[in-house]
Amino acid sequence: MPLRPYAFFSLLGLLTILSLGLALSLGSVGLTPSDLLKAIEGDSNTLASQIVLDLRLPRAVNGFAVGGLLALAGALMQVLLRNPLADPYILGVSGGAAVFTLLAILLGLSGIALHLSAFGGALLAMILVFGLAQRRGNWSPAKLLLTGVVMTSGWGALTGFILSISPERALHGMLFWLMGDLADSSRPSLGVTVLFITLLGSLPLARALNILSFGELQAASLGVNIARLRILLYLLASLMTAMAVTLAGSVGFVGLVVPHLLRLLGCRDHRLLLPASVLMGGSLLVIADTLARTLLAPSQLPVGILSALIGVPIFLYLLQRNEVRV
Amino acid sequence: MSTLAIHNLQLGVRDRTLCDDLSVLFNAGEAWAILGPNGSGKTTLLHTLAGLCHPIAGKIRLGEHDIFNLPPRQRARLLGLLPQEHTDVFPGTVAEAVLAGRHPYKGLWQWENEGDYRAMQTALRQVDLEGLEQRRLTSLSGGERQRVAIATLLVQAPPIMLLDEPTNHLDPKHQLLLLRHLQVLVQTQGRGAIMVLHDFNLAARFCTHAILLYGDGRCLAGSVSEVVQEEPLSQLYDCQIQRLELDGRVIFYGA
Numbered sequence: 001m002p003l004r005p006y007a008f009f010s011l012l013g014l015l016t017i018l019s020l021g022l023a024l025s026l027g028s029v030g031l032t033p034s035d036l037l038k039a040i041e042g043d044s045n046t047l048a049s050q051i052v053l054d055l056r057l058p059r060a061v062n063g064f065a066v067g068g069l070l071a072l073a074g075a076l077m078q079v080l081l082r083n084p085l086a087d088p089y090i091l092g093v094s095g096g097a098a099v100f101t102l103l104a105i106l107l108g109l110s111g112i113a114l115h116l117s118a119f120g121g122a123l124l125a126m127i128l129v130f131g132l133a134q135r136r137g138n139w140s141p142a143k144l145l146l147t148g149v150v151m152t153s154g155w156g157a158l159t160g161f162i163l164s165i166s167p168e169r170a171l172h173g174m175l176f177w178l179m180g181d182l183a184d185s186s187r188p189s190l191g192v193t194v195l196f197i198t199l200l201g202s203l204p205l206a207r208a209l210n211i212l213s214f215g216e217l218q219a220a221s222l223g224v225n226i227a228r229l230r231i232l233l234y235l236l237a238s239l240m241t242a243m244a245v246t247l248a249g250s251v252g253f254v255g256l257v258v259p260h261l262l263r264l265l266g267c268r269d270h271r272l273l274l275p276a277s278v279l280m281g282g283s284l285l286v287i288a289d290t291l292a293r294t295l296l297a298p299s300q301l302p303v304g305i306l307s308a309l310i311g312v313p314i315f316l317y318l319l320q321r322n323e324v325r326v
Numbered sequence: 327m328s329t330l331a332i333h334n335l336q337l338g339v340r341d342r343t344l345c346d347d348l349s350v351l352f353n354a355g356e357a358w359a360i361l362g363p364n365g366s367g368k369t370t371l372l373h374t375l376a377g378l379c380h381p382i383a384g385k386i387r388l389g390e391h392d393i394f395n396l397p398p399r400q401r402a403r404l405l406g407l408l409p410q411e412h413t414d415v416f417p418g419t420v421a422e423a424v425l426a427g428r429h430p431y432k433g434l435w436q437w438e439n440e441g442d443y444r445a446m447q448t449a450l451r452q453v454d455l456e457g458l459e460q461r462r463l464t465s466l467s468g469g470e471r472q473r474v475a476i477a478t479l480l481v482q483a484p485p486i487m488l489l490d491e492p493t494n495h496l497d498p499k500h501q502l503l504l505l506r507h508l509q510v511l512v513q514t515q516g517r518g519a520i521m522v523l524h525d526f527n528l529a530a531r532f533c534t535h536a537i538l539l540y541g542d543g544r545c546l547a548g549s550v551s552e553v554v555q556e557e558p559l560s561q562l563y564d565c566q567i568q569r570l571e572l573d574g575r576v577i578f579y580g581a
Contacts (some may be wrong), residue, residue, distance in 0.1 A: 080414045194561040204434050211426050214412040218475075220378050222482065223402030268418045271437075 003266045012037055012279040015138070016064075017281040023060035023290045024052050028297060045287025051299045058188040063289040064282035065191030066182070066248040067258075069198070071281020073095040073240040074255030075273055076202060079209045080233040082216075087256035088241040090188075091148030096125025097245040102174050115187075115246050122242030125151065130234060139230075145235050180251030180304030182289050195241045199278055205229065206270040253308040257315050264318040284311060327402055328389030329353055330375065330486050330518065337370055337383035346543040348384075354485070356514045358520040359529035359550070363563055366541030368452040368522040371408060375520060376407045376488050384471055388486075402430035408482035410491050410522075412475055414463050421459040424449055425472050429480035442481070449477035453508055454500060468495035471511060476504060487511075490523040493528065510553040526567075526578055530554045533537070536560050 024040075031039065032277055073088035081090070089095070099156040100121025104114050129151050141262070163174060163244040177181070192302055211219045214315040220226050258281040259273065269275050289305035295301065330352040337344040344367030352358060362366045373379045375386065376386070377393035387424040388404055396404075406427075414423075424446045425438050432438070450456055453473035465470060472495045479487060493501040509532050511517050525531045529536055529550065536553050538546040540562060546553050559567040559578060567581040 081414070082413075084415065102383050109450075207432065210422070211429050212420075213415045214423060216408065216413075216427055217373075217378070217407070217409045217424070218478075220398070221376055221402065221407035221409070222426060246390060263416060268416060268422065287425070288551040 001281050003269075003272070005272055007253035008265075008267065008272070009056040009276070009279075011137050012276055015283045017280050019286040019290075020060055020064070022054050023063070023286045026240060026290050026294050027056060029070065052173055052247060054103075058299035059182055059185040059289065060286050061188040062185035062191055062247060063182050063286045064069050065188070065195045065245045066251060067254050067285025067307075068195045069191065069244040070255035070285075071252060071258035071277035072195070072199060072274060073244070074208075074238040074257075075259040075270070075277045075282075076240075076294065077255070078259060079212055079270070080230060080237065081145045083141070083145060084211075084260065085256070086145070087252075088237060088244070089250060089252070089255070090145070090152065090153055091129050091238065092151035093122045093238055093241040094121075094124045094245045095152045095159070095251040098127075098178060098250060099158045099162065099241065100124075101177055101249070102159060102166070105170050105174055105177070106162060106166055107310040111186075116182075119242055119247075120245040122238075122245050124243065125155065130238075133323065144234075159192075176302050177249040179302035179308070180249045181302045182248050182292075183300065185247075191243060191247045194240070197284075199275065201232075202274055203271070205215040205232060206274055209233075209274075210268075210272040218229070248303070250305060251304045253304070254285055257311050261311075261315055264315075266309050289321040328485060328522075330393075330405070331387045332375070333385040333387070335374070336382045337367055337372065337374060338366070338382050339574045343382075343543040344541065345539055345545045348537070348545050348547065349510065350547050352486070352518050352520060354518050354533055355512060356518055357533040357552075358518075359526075359540065360520065360522045360525055361498070361524075361529060361536055361537035361539055361554075361559075361562060366539040368539055371537070371539065372407070372488050372520065372522055375448040376405060377401055377406070399430050402484070402527040403457065404484055405486040406479050406482040406489065408475055408479045408487070408489040408492055410494065411503075412471055419459065419568040420450070420455065420461050420466070421446060423463060424477045424481055427478040430482065434571065445481045446477070447482075449480040452480060454503060454526070454577050461521050469497060469500060472496060473500065473504075484517075484519040484522070489519065491524065493523065493525065500530070508532070526559055527553055530576065530578065538547050 021036070025180065025214055027038050029048065030049060036052065039046065039052040054262060070088050072300065077086045077088055077090065078084055097118040100117040101114055104117040110163055129148050133139045133147040163171065166174060202318055208224045210217070211222050212222050212229065257276050262273055262276050267276050285303065286305055289303040292301040292303045292306045333349050335348045336346055362368050370379065372398060374381050378396065378397065379384065388396060388401070393401065425442060426441045428438060428445070450458065453476050455470065455473055455477065463474065466474065476492065496504060506529060508519050512519050533550055534576060535549050537560055538553055544559060556567055556569045556578070567578050568581045570577045570579060
């Protein structure tokens with residue numbers, strides 16, 4: 001059955017509103033929908049209003065931006081590498097960020113300095129992989145993928161090394177960062193802005209991505225400028241991943257699975273898949289983070305754990321159902 | 327109608343010369359076959375003609391342009407390629423694969439319109455896949471997938487069609503159906519076709535001209551009646567090819 005775009009995006013919009021509504025009303029102080037509306041519109045001095053506007057809203061917005069960035073980056077990376085197993089981290093961007101962030105934690109840095117080291121590490125990893133893969137001018141997706149995977153293992157070893165020499169008091173923070181954590185959501189507008197710009201940047205490429213998934217030769221003969229498209233995809237996907245990693249650490253799963261979830265639902269056209277990935281990835285991470293905050297309250301779980309726990313069963317269910325139909 | 331012309335073309339891979347100094351003018355209304363043994367550079371020649379890889383030396387002109395100076399989109403409206411193999415990373419439906427052929431005609435934000443859907447349906451009817459629009463590519467047989475790819479080229483509708491083993495995976499009925507259809511396009515619409523073939527009888531029957539690639543740098547281009555003959559074919563394939571006349575039809579066979 002062909003996808004009906006209007007109905008599909010209405011549902012995704014509903015999911016987005018629902019997830020944000022849940023994130024704003026659930027927590028140590030539960031709010032009914034009417035409380036929530038009052039808190040948003042009304043006097044900013046009430047406790048409810050402070051909780052919603054100062055604590056929950058920035059975190060929900062940040063979570064949405066990170067989820068959206070990761071899902072979008074995953075969708076682009078899967079076409080770039082022509083590999084359905086590709087996720088935003090497969091080229092080592094989060095590995096580089098992890099090593100630099102853990103070093104910064106080890107050195108006792110915090111706040112913006114942590115963000116800057118994460119972003120710096122992500123950029124360094126990105127430049128290294130790109131530089132190595134395109135030397136001698138020959139960079140097939142397979143070479144890029146292998147370079148990235150090997151670099152990721154290297155970063156993993158360095159991460160393990162830093163963890164094993166770190167004092168115990170630093171370990172908790174490091175582990176949370178490695179599993180993905182939205183506790184520090186002090187700059188929510190940054191992620192949303194980058195998400196908006198990169199989505200606008202990727203939408204004009206969407207039809208070329210459809211063509212590219214029929215193979216590079218077919219795409220080239222249909223007038224797609226492959227070399228330019230590859231570089232744009234690499235830059236966009238890596239920058240999105242670097243931003244997501246900077247804001248929330250390595251949140252696994254969203255980037256790999258959200259594009260596939262949508263494809264299994266029949267959304268294969270990238271002109272729909274890219275914006276749909278943003279909405280679904282964002283909502284999934286907001287719901288996961290709400291659960292991470294509330295399930296074992298007052299203690300909090302890393303959001304990466306919850307996003308995987310929610311996503312795995314949904315994905316497996318759709319995969320099974322789809323196989324029967326094919 | 328623009329013509330494709332190659333001047334003093336030299337092709338090679340690594341230290342091997344595949345074709346040395348080939349000059350051909352491909353006119354509208356002509357159907358060319360590229361014949362040669364495995365690994366003789368047929369596909370390389372076709373991709374070079376398509377402007378997708380650079381020759382060692384020589385010029386390729388499409389109309390009045392050097393093919394490598396044409397913007398890819400403009401080139402794709404003048405010249406289309408049927409690849410030898412099809413790789414579907416995220417296999418969608420037959421309709422999606424065929425509509426891909428309209429890509430070079432669509433602006434950045436344009437979506438396919440009624441006309442594109444009609445073109446898709448016409449093309450599917452021409453390759454005998456009518457009504458399969460919503461079938462998944464994964465559920466198709468090799469021959470059906472090949473016919474979908476041909477339909478993609480048909481909706482791209484370029485004046486010059488390059489086809490890499492178009493009869494691959496096709497049963498005899500669909501081989502003939504395809505080659506007859508190409509013949510009609512070439513003869514009545516003044517298009518040009520250049521196709522890699524392994525079957526020299528099909529080449530002799532459906533093409534007007536042929537290029538023989540020997541794989542060692544030698545190449546021979548001419549009308550089918552000149553070059554698709556016992557002597558050159560026997561040399562080309564390094565085995566005895568004989569000629570048989572039956573009911574006024576000439577058939578070549580390996581002895």
